[in-house]
Amino acid sequence: MKQNNILKVREEKYQSRINALETLAAGATEENEVVASWVQQLKVSLQLEQSKFEEKKKLEEQDFSRLKKEKVRNEIEVSTLKKELEMIRRTHEEHVLQLESQATESKVEYLKRISELESLLADARKQVKELETYSESRSVNWKNKERTYLSFVDCQSRAFQELRAAMKSVKNEVIKTKRSYLEDFKYFGTKLKTLADAAENYHVVLAENRKLYNEVQDLKGNIRVYCRIRPFLPGQNQNHSTIEFAGEDGELIVNNPIKQGKDSRKLFKFNKVFSQAASQEEVFKDTQPLIRSVLDGYNVCIFAYGQTGAGKTYTMSGPSLSSKSDWGVNYRALHDLFHISHSRRSSIMYEIGVQMVEIYNEQVRDLLSTNGPQKRLGIWNTTQPNGLAVPDASMHSVNSMTDVLELMNIGMTNRATSATALNERSSRSHSVLSIHVRGNDLKTNTLLRGCLHLVDLAGSERVDRSEATGDRLKEAQHINKSLSALGDVIFALAQKSSHVPYRNSKLTQLLQSSLGGQAKTLMFVQLNPDVASYSETISTLKFAERVSGVELGAARSNKEGKDVRELMEQVASLKDAIARKDEEIERLESVKVNHNGAKLGMISPRHFPSSPRRHSMGSPRHSLKLSGTRRIGARDKATHDADNCSEYSDRQSEAGSPRSVDDLRRHKSNSLQMKLAREDNDQNFNEDIDLLGFGDADSEERLSDISDGELSMGTETDSISSIVEYTLFPEFEKATEITPAKNTTVDNLPPQSVEKPIMPSKIPKAPQVSSKLPTRSARLSLNRTSSLSNSSVRKQTAGSSSSAKPSKRWQ
Numbered sequence: 167m168k169q170n171n172i173l174k175v176r177e178e179k180y181q182s183r184i185n186a187l188e189t190l191a192a193g194a195t196e197e198n199e200v201v202a203s204w205v206q207q208l209k210v211s212l213q214l215e216q217s218k219f220e221e222k223k224k225l226e227e228q229d230f231s232r233l234k235k236e237k238v239r240n241e242i243e244v245s246t247l248k249k250e251l252e253m254i255r256r257t258h259e260e261h262v263l264q265l266e267s268q269a270t271e272s273k274v275e276y277l278k279r280i281s282e283l284e285s286l287l288a289d290a291r292k293q294v295k296e297l298e299t300y301s302e303s304r305s306v307n308w309k310n311k312e313r314t315y316l317s318f319v320d321c322q323s324r325a326f327q328e329l330r331a332a333m334k335s336v337k338n339e340v341i342k343t344k345r346s347y348l349e350d351f352k353y354f355g356t357k358l359k360t361l362a363d364a365a366e367n368y369h370v371v372l373a374e375n376r377k378l379y380n381e382v383q384d385l386k387g388n389i390r391v392y393c394r395i396r397p398f399l400p401g402q403n404q405n406h407s408t409i410e411f412a413g414e415d416g417e418l419i420v421n422n423p424i425k426q427g428k429d430s431r432k433l434f435k436f437n438k439v440f441s442q443a444a445s446q447e448e449v450f451k452d453t454q455p456l457i458r459s460v461l462d463g464y465n466v467c468i469f470a471y472g473q474t475g476a477g478k479t480y481t482m483s484g485p486s487l488s489s490k491s492d493w494g495v496n497y498r499a500l501h502d503l504f505h506i507s508h509s510r511r512s513s514i515m516y517e518i519g520v521q522m523v524e525i526y527n528e529q530v531r532d533l534l535s536t537n538g539p540q541k542r543l544g545i546w547n548t549t550q551p552n553g554l555a556v557p558d559a560s561m562h563s564v565n566s567m568t569d570v571l572e573l574m575n576i577g578m579t580n581r582a583t584s585a586t587a588l589n590e591r592s593s594r595s596h597s598v599l600s601i602h603v604r605g606n607d608l609k610t611n612t613l614l615r616g617c618l619h620l621v622d623l624a625g626s627e628r629v630d631r632s633e634a635t636g637d638r639l640k641e642a643q644h645i646n647k648s649l650s651a652l653g654d655v656i657f658a659l660a661q662k663s664s665h666v667p668y669r670n671s672k673l674t675q676l677l678q679s680s681l682g683g684q685a686k687t688l689m690f691v692q693l694n695p696d697v698a699s700y701s702e703t704i705s706t707l708k709f710a711e712r713v714s715g716v717e718l719g720a721a722r723s724n725k726e727g728k729d730v731r732e733l734m735e736q737v738a739s740l741k742d743a744i745a746r747k748d749e750e751i752e753r754l755e756s757v758k759v760n761h762n763g764a765k766l767g768m769i770s771p772r773h774f775p776s777s778p779r780r781h782s783m784g785s786p787r788h789s790l791k792l793s794g795t796r797r798i799g800a801r802d803k804a805t806h807d808a809d810n811c812s813e814y815s816d817r818q819s820e821a822g823s824p825r826s827v828d829d830l831r832r833h834k835s836n837s838l839q840m841k842l843a844r845e846d847n848d849q850n851f852n853e854d855i856d857l858l859g860f861g862d863a864d865s866e867e868r869l870s871d872i873s874d875g876e877l878s879m880g881t882e883t884d885s886i887s888s889i890v891e892y893t894l895f896p897e898f899e900k901a902t903e904i905t906p907a908k909n910t911t912v913d914n915l916p917p918q919s920v921e922k923p924i925m926p927s928k929i930p931k932a933p934q935v936s937s938k939l940p941t942r943s944a945r946l947s948l949n950r951t952s953s954l955s956n957s958s959v960r961k962q963t964a965g966s967s968s969s970a971k972p973s974k975r976w977q
């Protein structure tokens with residue numbers, strides 16, 4: 167349609183143009199012609215155009231018919247689409263409805279959510295507000311803090327500045343001080359040099375100091391008596407005490423509860439009185455100076471005297487070893503010895519050895535023996551400067567308190583074993599702990615030897631009061647005998663008597679070196695304050711009073727210089743020569759006596775003098791049990807001789823001078839005669855001897871006779887007694903050769919090495935007297951010069967002791 171319209175429009179247009187042109191053609195001929203030609207052309211083109219148009223029209227009609235068909239088809243399609251659209255519309259409407267219902271639901275839900283969210287929002291807002299206020303306060307806080315920090319930092323930086331300034335000044339100061347130190351060092355260097363020069367004299371000063379110290383001790387008196395009162399024991403009546411006053415100046419007033427008035431009180435004065443409250447430490451404090459003296463080469467004896475239960479063991483050993491505060495004098499003394507010896511180790515090398523024996527019924531037993539205390543030991547009357555009065559008792563080297571405590575345990579066990587058998591034997595036996603100290607002065611090569619005897623005496627009850635019988639009576643008699651012998655010795659010393667009866671008991675024999683003029687002695691008088699013990703207390707105090715009056719004179723140190731030792735060695739060799747001669751005489755005499763005895767059939771083999779030392783059994787007490795006039799007469803003579811002999815011996819001891827060879831021979835022949843006379847006695851005599859501990863033909867007797875016989879040379883003179891030591895113990899000579907380098911001291915040795923090899927566990931025993939072995943004189947000849955010829959004997963002797971414990975000899 168549209169195309170038709172277009173074609174119509176065009177046709178009209180062309181027609182108008184043709185008309186115009188025809189008009190124009192009518193206007194001019196030429197132009198007509200031109201125009202006629204142009205019109206011709208146009209007609210041709212028009213025809214062409216017309217044909218084209220015709221063709222086009224045909225085509226368009228074809229198109230039109232096709233489009234008509236197409237239109238029909240499209241109309242069908244449109245109707246289908248309309249249907250579909252309707253369907254879709256309907257579905258869509260349904261969907262919309264659905265969606266609308268869903269939307270309503272969702273809307274409700276969303277509304278709900280919105281309300282929730284709104285409430286949450288409100289909360290959140292509230293929280294935000296809170297947080298805001300909090301953060302505000304925090305920020306205020308922080309600001310405050312910031313301000314504080316800033317001020318602090320400010321302060322610090324100011325302080326830092328100040329410190330810096332101070333450091334600078336200190337640095338300057340240090341530099342200055344360094345400079346001054348350098349100057350000081352130079353100054354000290356020169357001073358040190360001076361000091362080093364002065365140190366050269368240190369040892370001299372040290373020796374001087376020791377000498378002065380001991381002089382002070384001497385001035386205080388060499389025998390001191392300290393009285394200690396035991397506190398009441400639980401169960402005792404504490405309201406009544408015999409002790410009325412115990413003054414610090416040593417005054418003691420004892421009150422008799424039975425008597426009234428002036429006579430009831432007795433005043434005693436001692437060096438010190440320890441009240442019931444005194445501790446172990448306080449007691450030891452006043453004992454300590456004596457301990458130091460032992461390390462300076464003095465012999466010291468500390469003993470506790472008093473009735474049973476008065477606290478002797480408490481003072482000497484203490485109630486228990488576990489607590490140090492309980493330790494008695496024994497342990498504290500050893501502790502001090504270790505301490506002082508250690509502090510002196512740069513100048514003096516010390517070795518400390520310990521022996522512990524018990525004297526029970528006049529028999530000496532080794533308490534440190536590992537085989538138990540059964541073996542009876544002999545005492546060498548000839549006092550050894552090294553204090554070895556009982557050479558057969560085992561000697562134990564101690565290096566520390568642990569060693570000591572172990573040994574003491576052995577000692578106590580051995581004593582306790584005996585106690586089980588004999589019921590509280592500790593109260594009826596004397597226990598003697600001997601501490602031997604040997605120091606080698608490294609500077610002067612001087613040998614110092616000191617001995618400390620710590621004695622816990624048996625109870626001092628009087629036999630008439632104890633109403634004892636049988637074994638107890640015997641025990642009590644022995645105790646009384648030894649304690650009265652101790653009193654006699656001290657009294658003799660007090661009287662400056664020429665004869666000091668050391669030999670009257672084993673106790674005094676053993677303590678001889680510590681009771682003589684060279685020694686320092688301390689006696690603890692133990693008192694029981696109980697009223698029932700009044701009479702014992704008085705007799706104890708009287709004994710103590712007598713002792714405290716003794717003046718022993720100045721103590722002397724056992725110091726041997728090199729020269730002295732050399733001289734002693736020379737003297738020893740001379741003595742050996744004498745001894746060899748003596749031996750020959752002795753042998754001849756004994757052969758003669760043997761011959762006579764066999765002839766007469768009177769001399770018991772038991773009492774045959776295999777050694778001249780047998781004559782020592784002479785004691786005034788022996789005559790008591792003898793019966794028969796003839797025997798008494800013979801015995802009296804023998805006793806008299808024996809006393810003479812003893813006095814002679816003791817006097818010699820006091821004088822401390824060696825006798826001439828002739829004197830010795832004369833005395834020896836006297837003693838031999840005396841011995842023969844005594845051996846002419848009956849069996850009763852044997853019992854007497856047994857009671858006094860001499861009956862056994864063991865070494866004890868032989869040993870104790872040494873001083874009675876030919877060799878009672880100066881027991882209290884170092885040099886002479888050393889000779890005895892050299893001659894009696896030739897085996898010891900090696901010990902003198904111990905050099906400081908080899909000589910391992912107490913301080914630097916490990917305990918094991920000290921304990922066994924350094925010290926002899928046992929002093930080598932003098933060879934037994936038998937027909938095969940040499941007699942005493944023969945043993946005397948075993949000296950340095952004759953050692954080769956007697957080497958077999960020595961080997962045998964040394965072997966027997968060293969096989970048990972290989973050790974160095976205790977010189």
Ligand SMILES: Nc1ncnc2c1ncn2[C@@H]1O[C@H](COP(=O)(O)OP(=O)(O)OP(=O)(O)O)[C@@H](O)[C@H]1O
Binds near residue numbers: 397442474476480593
């Ligand atoms: N100073 C003291 N302080 C406290 N108790 C003491 C003191 N002295 C002694 N004792 C106690 O007294 C009792 C007897 O003491 P100890 O055994 O020492 O006496 P003793 O004189 O050695 O007796 P014995 O002669 O029987 O050996 C013991 O129980 C002991 O603990």
